[in-house]
Amino acid sequence: MTGGVMDVRRRTIATARRSEGRYHPQGDRRSALAVWLARRDVQDGGLAGLIVMARIPANFGMPGALAFLLLAAFYAVLRPEQVRAVFTRCWMFLVIPLFALASVGWSVFPMVTLRAAVQMALTIMAGLLLSQSSRPRAVVAGLFVAYAVYTLLTLALVPLRPIENGQSLALYGLGGEVKNYFSDTASTASLLALTMAALFAEQRAPLRMMLALGVTGLCVWTTVRANSAGGLAALAASGALLVVLLLLRERSRGVKLAFVCMIVLWLVGILCFFDTILALVQQMSEKDSGLTGRGYLWFRAHFIIAERPWLGYGYAAFWHADNPDAVGLWHHFELRQESTGFSFHNTFLQTMVETGLVGLAALLAAWLAGCLTLLRRFVLTASLPTCFWLAYMALQLTKTPVELIRPTGLVAPTILMGIALGFGCFPVGRDQAIALRFRREPQSSASG
Template identity: 30%
Template sequence: MQTNAQPPLGGVATLPPASEKPEQGVRTDTLIAIAALGSLFLLPILASLAPLIFLAFGAFLMARRPASTIDALVRNWYILILPLYAFASTLWSAEPNLSMRYGFQLLLTFMIGIVIAHRVTAYTFLAISFWTSVPIILISALFGGARLDGIALGVFAAKNAYATAISMFALAALGLLFARETDRLTRLAALFGVLISPALLISAQSSGAIVTTLLTVGSFGMFVVGGWLTAYQRRGYFTLLFSIFAVLGLVVAVFHQQLLEILLALFDKDTTITGRTELWEIGSNLISERPFLGLGFQSFWVQNTPDAEELWAYFKIDARTGFHFHNTYISIGVELGIIGIALTAILLFSSLARSVQWAVKEPFGTAGYFVGFAVLIAARSMVEVDVFYQFSASSVTIICGLIYANQALAAYRASQPQITNEAIRTIVYPARLADTKIASADRGAPS
C-alpha cells in the first residue's frame, strides 16, 4: 500500500518481527526485492543466472517471515489459480515432464511476486523497475549491436525485444517523473530517461512498439492530468474521458478491419503482419483439436514435435527454439485451452481495471505507471506473448499492479467516513428523530 511518508527506497506493507527494528526490516526487504526483481529486468545481461538469482532472493524474502508470506498468499489465492492450473496440466500434457517443471516455475514466480507486493511499496517497485532498466538501456544505446540494415538491436536478439524494453523504460521514467515521492535527483534522472526514449525507440524501428508506446503514454498522461484537478473537476473529467473511450471502443469494434488496414499501410506492413496471420490460423486450428484443456503447459514448442518442427522450418527458425504464436491468447489456448484463455484474460484485465480505479482516486505517477503497463501488455497481447510464463518481469509487474491497486482502494474505502444507521435515520426521518429526542429529554427531566 502506498503511503506519503516512506523510507528513501520505499517501505513495506506488513510490520517486521518485534525483535527487528522497523527501519532495518524495511531496508532488508527492499534490498532483497531489488536483487530479486532486478535479476528479471536484467535478464538480457544475466541470461541463465537471472532465474537462479530471482529464486534465491525470492525464497529468502518468503522465508524471512513465514507467517506474513502465508497471509499474503492466502489473501491473493485467486492469483494462483492460473499457475496451479498450468501445473495441473501435467496430468494431460503431451510433455508431462516439461509441464510439471515449467508449471512449478510459474507457480514460484507468481508466489514471489505476491510476496514482493506485500513487502515493498508500489513506489519502491516503480523505482526498482526504472533503476534496473537503466544499465540495460545505456549499454544497448552505447555498445549494443545492430542488424546489417542499420536497425538497432541493443543487447537483445531482436529489434522488437529491444523496442519493448525501451517502452517499459520510458513508462517507468514517466512514472517516477510524476510520482509525488520522487526526490529531485531521481526526478532529473527520470526526465533524462523520458527525453532519450523517443530517439532510442526510433532507432529500433519497431512500428508495433511505437504504436503501443504512444497508446501507453497517452493513457498515462490522461490519468496524471487528473492530479492537477479538484475532486469535483476530477469527477467530471474522468466521466468525460470514459465516455470518449466507450465511443472509441465502439468505433474500433465496428471498423477494426478498416482501421487495421490503414495502420498497416501507414507503417508499410504487409497484410499478414509479417506472417503472424498464418501463425494465428494454425494456432486456432490446434486449439480446436483440444479446445478445453489444451496440449499442456509449454508442451508445443518442443523439438521433434511434428507441428512445431514444421513451423520452425517454414519461418526459418534454425535454432528450433524460442518461438511462439505472437498472440497471448492463442499461445495460452494451444497449451491450456479455453479455460487457460479465460484465466489469462481475467487476470490481465482485472489488473488493468483495478489499476484504472486506483488512478482515478490517486492520479499520480505511481498509479499511472501500473495503468500504463497494463495498457501496454493488453495492447501487445494481440500480437506478442509478454506475460504469464516463468521468470517474467512483465508477469510480476501485472500481478503486483493488481495487488497494489487492491491495497490502495481498500485504504481509500477505509479512510472514507462511515454512514451509520442512526445517520441514515436522521436524514430520512429528521422530524421523527427530533420528536423522539425531545420526548426522551422530557422523561429524563426532574419533576
C-alpha cells in the same frame, strides 16, 4: 529540574528518530551504511530492482535464474507478512499458475508442462509478493533504476543489427534479447522514467525531474531503434494514458470515475482497431505489412485449436521438438534451432493452443479482475504507483493481438505483470496513509 526535563525530551526525540532509522548518536555501533540498509524503503526498492535485473538479460541463463530465485526467496523470508497477504488478498490471481499446473494432467508432454508451470508459478509469485510491499513508490523507483540503466547501456554499447528479413536494422538487447523483447524493456523503462519525473515534480525537485524527463526521451528513442511496430503502438497508447492519469490523480472521485468509463471504451477501441493502428505504425517505420509470416501462423493455429478446443495441448507443450505440428512450422519458416522460444505471435491463439478455451477464460478473468481493482484504486486514491501500473497493463494488453503476453516462467515482464495485478489488492487505506505521511516528509517520498 529544567535540565532533567530537557534530558528526557532529548532522549525521547533520539529514540523516535532511531526508530525511523534516520538518526543515531555517536556512541551507536552501527555504521551509517547499516542504518541506510535497514530502511524498509531501501530494502524493498533495492530487492525489486535486483530481482528484475536478474531476469532482464537473456544471456544470464541459469546463473540469472538462480540469482532470481535466491533473491525472491530472501525477500519472502524478509517479508513474511507479504507472503500471507498474497494468499489472503491476491488469491484470485493464483488461478493462472494453478491452471497451468493442472494442465500437467492432460498435457501431451507432462514433464515439459510441469517444468514450465513451476517456473511460471514462482515468477508470478515473486511479482505478487512485491505488489504487497508497504513502500510501493520504493518498488517503482527500484524498477526504474534497473530498467533505465539496462536500456541506456544497450543504447550506448550495442550497434544496430539486421533483422530477419535483412531489409532493415534494429536494436537488440545488451544481453542478447531479440528486438521485440528488448522493445518491451525499453517501453517499460520509458513509462517508469515518466512516472519518476512526476514523483520528482511532486517533491519540487526540478533538476531531478528534468533528468528523469531526459531519461524518458532516451528510452523512447531506444524503443524506436528496436524497430518493433507493435511495441511502438503500445508505448504510444500507454504513454498517453499515463500522462492523463498523472494529471487527473489529484482530481475529485467523480471526475476520475468519468475518466475510468472513458478508459474502458478507449481500451476496447484500441483492441478493435489495433490492426489499423499497427498498419499506420508499420507504414511510418517502413516495415513489411505481412508481419513476417504471422498471417500463416494464425491460419494454422485455428486448425490446431480445433483438435483440442477446451483444454489444449498443455501449458508450454506445443512448441516441442517431438511435436510434428511444431516441427512443420519451424521448417516452414526455415528455423534451424527448434524449441527456442517460437510462438504464434498472438496471446489469445497461443493460450487456446496450450490451455484451450477454459485456460483463456481463466487468464482473461484474472486480467479483468486486476484492471478493475487498479481502476478502483485510481478513483479512490491519488496513488502515483497506481497510475504507473494501469499504464503498464495497457502497455502489455494492447500488444496481445500481435505478441505473446501471457505469463511465462523466469522473465521480467511476468514479474511486473504480477506486481500490477496484485497491487490493485493493496489496501486503499494504507496507501492513503503512506501518501499523506510522505507529503508531510517530501524528502522521503520515493518510498511511499
